[in-house]
Amino acid sequence: MNLLDFSSSIFIVAFFLYCFAFIFYCIAVSGKKWSNRDPKEHEARWSKIAFITSTSGLIAHIIFFITRWIGGGQAPVSNMYEFITFLGMAIMVAYTIIHFMYRKPLLGMFALPLTIIIVAYASVFPQEVQPLIPALQSIWLKIHVTMAATGEAFFAVGFAAGLMYLLRVVDFSDTSKKGRKAQRWVEFTLISILVICGFIVASFGFKGAGYIAQFEQENVSVSSLGEVTTSVSTVEYTMPPIFKPYNSTAQYVKPFLGMNDALLETPSWFDGVNAGRKLNTVVWSIIVGLLLYAVIRIIIRKPLGALINPMLDGIDPDDLDEISYRAIAIGFPIFTLGGLIFAMIWAEIAWGRFWAWDPKEVWALITWLFYSSYLHFRLSRGWHGKPSAWLAVIGFVIVLFTLVGVNLLISGMHSYAGVN
Secondary structure (H helix, E strand, O other): OOHHHHHHHHHHHHHHHHHHHHHHHHHHHHHHHOOOOOHHHHHHHHHHHHHHHHHHHHHHHHHHHHHHHHHHOOOOOOOHHHHHHHHHHHHHHHHHHHHHHHOOHHHHHHHHHHHHHHHHHHOOOOOOOOOOOHHHOOHHHHHHHHHHHHHHHHHHHHHHHHHHHHHHHOOOOOOOHHHHHHHHHHHHHHHHHHHHHHHHHHHHHHHHOOOOEEEEEEEEEEOOOOOEEEEEEEEEEOOOOOEEOOOEEEEEEOOEOOEOOOOEEOOOOOOOOOHHHHHHHHHHHHHHHHHHHHHHHHHHOOOHHHHHHHHHOOOOHHHHHHHHHHHHHHHHHHHHHHHHHHHHHHHHHHHOOOOOOOHHHHHHHHHHHHHHHHHHHHHHOOOOOHHHHHHHHHHHHHHHHHHHHHHHHOOOOOHHHOOO
16 A cells, blocks of 8 residues: 555545544533433533544544655645645644633534535545646645635634524524524525535435536637637536536436436536536535435424524523634634735746736635624624624635635636636
């Protein structure tokens, strides 16, 4: 076994340790109601087991990062797989730091699933060590990516605490118009998380089944001199084609539920050669995510929020509000340096300009402006409690769109790092 194979194996070990840690945190928090032990003793015992397990997973994750670096001969932060795996590791580092500050085991019950989803999401992308293009051969890239991911990791912990706060304070038995509105928005947030899970399930499911479809797409481009150029490219799908590429014909489509061809054609205004495949991926993610939600609702016979709410009894919402704020306050200056300042230095070295309004750059700026507003409203306007928690949740949704949505829906100079 070479070092890269060992690195991949230890990464799987880290993933399963995170899964076990999540289960142990659930036992610590919810199992105390059915334990014969003193509830506090039960929680302390299982929280310790869970934290040791999650820390073991983090150590395995760090070993993965180091061995991949040595085996690949370059810092593993240059493509989407490596960036997302680093982000998962950074979330666990951020969580561990916050845990030592506040020692709230319930936070692990929300932070661990986020890490598990991130790690599983990373596994969707090609895992081979890829040669660096010239733009990526810079120390500033490593600094930019690692610091941006670290800042986003603290935003993730702030999101987890903010979502916990909302699940704690929203009254799911309230039948008033205002109460139902709050319940719907919390439920929508949980559904959004399931849609991301839907992307992972759909990707692994169809990949495991060996699904493939191929289309031949005719591309027409017009130069600045008015010259018309026509080219033909082959677009390969790994999910059944609900949307086929614009102006394309099917070469081979593996039958699925009676589908021998795409149902619809991607609109012409979707930019990029692979726009159809990206749109198709988004649609399948939504479908599978909603199916997951429907199955869960049938099983539990109540909204997800109503299921989670009783588990948070006895938790001081002010503590959750403080944890969310502290995590974001730590992450903001780190993200400012990594996501903006060092990113612009790298852009100047790589492309000869500090800023080019690339979609990824624009959404990084939107993320920074949003969290700037969060801190402004928190410190100057006294926005605590629900307003602060909602901003923490919305902020991380913007982060996720920057990481996932931009790569799936918009073409740009950062496309080498995403889903092409």
